[in-house]
Amino acid sequence: MSEERYLTFALGKGRLANKTLELLEEIGITCEEMKDKSSRKLIFVNEELKLRFFLAKGPDVPTYVEYGAADIGVVGRDTILEENRNVYEVLDLGFGKCRMCVCGPESAKELLQHHERIRVASKYPNIAKDYFYNKKHQTVDIIKLNGSVELGPLVELSDVIVDIVETGSTLRENGLEVLEEVCPLSARMIVNPVSMQMDSERIRNLVTKIRAKLEEQ
Numbered sequence: 001m002s003e004e005r006y007l008t009f010a011l012g013k014g015r016l017a018n019k020t021l022e023l024l025e026e027i028g029i030t031c032e033e034m035k036d037k038s039s040r041k042l043i044f045v046n047e048e049l050k051l052r053f054f055l056a057k058g059p060d061v062p063t064y065v066e067y068g069a070a071d072i073g074v075v076g077r078d079t080i081l082e083e084n085r086n087v088y089e090v091l092d093l094g095f096g097k098c099r100m101c102v103c104g105p106e107s108a109k110e111l112l113q114h115h116e117r118i119r120v121a122s123k124y125p126n127i128a129k130d131y132f133y134n135k136k137h138q139t140v141d142i143i144k145l146n147g148s149v150e151l152g153p154l155v156e157l158s159d160v161i162v163d164i165v166e167t168g169s170t171l172r173e174n175g176l177e178v179l180e181e182v183c184p185l186s187a188r189m190i191v192n193p194v195s196m197q198m199d200s201e202r203i204r205n206l207v208t209k210i211r212a213k214l215e216e217q
């Protein structure tokens with residue numbers, strides 16, 4: 001019965017989706033339709049394997065998975081932590097590695113040490129709040145931005161930022177540095193809790209195959 005059902009994947013658009021498709025291809029799961037870059041289609045189907053795929057904005061992936069519109073999602077751990085949805089995180093895919101950090105000018109180090117009431121700009125207000133309130137026990141004002149967060153301290157909107165650091169070049173080129181590390185990040189596979197029960201065998205098989213492939217690498 002469960003073999004009849006399509007298993008639906010929501011993939012975070014961009015690099016993560018491309019990497020995920022490469023990985024799936026290595027375990028024999030392909031979706032030819034998705035390779036046609038000129039296509040405006042939103043949902044791609046592999047009839048033979050009864051799989052469906054769609055691309056979504058990263059922060060929407062946990063939403064699709066929580067509501068069961070997708071059984072499986074692939075998205076960065078940053079988004080999972082920020083969105084805090086009811087989903088199971090089943091696998092660390094190992095790619096998209098970077099760090100969530102508190103960054104700012106060197107002079108801001110002192111403000112962090114002395115637990116001053118500072119302004120923190122971030123695209124990730126929930127992660128920033130959790131870090132400062134629950135881990136550091138420091139009261140701060142959080143300012144939500146939607147991108148180019150490094151501007152915060154440069155134009156004196158904020159004292160520090162909480163943001164993703166990959167190579168560190170954005171920080172370096174703007175005279176900022178990592179002041180504290182919040183947590184490591186990478187791409188994760190998430191699953192809807194009901195799908196996990198209904199399609200337990202198919203999903204477990206898939207996770208086992210992917211894990212084995214990752215261990216080979």
Ligand code: PRP
Pocket residue numbers: 123146147148149150163164165166167168169170171
């Ligand atoms: C991300 C992040 C940093 C930058 C870090 O921004 O927010 O700005 O990449 O990468 P680096 O350490 O290799 O320099 P993104 O390019 O996604 O754009 P955004 O600023 O609009 O969020």
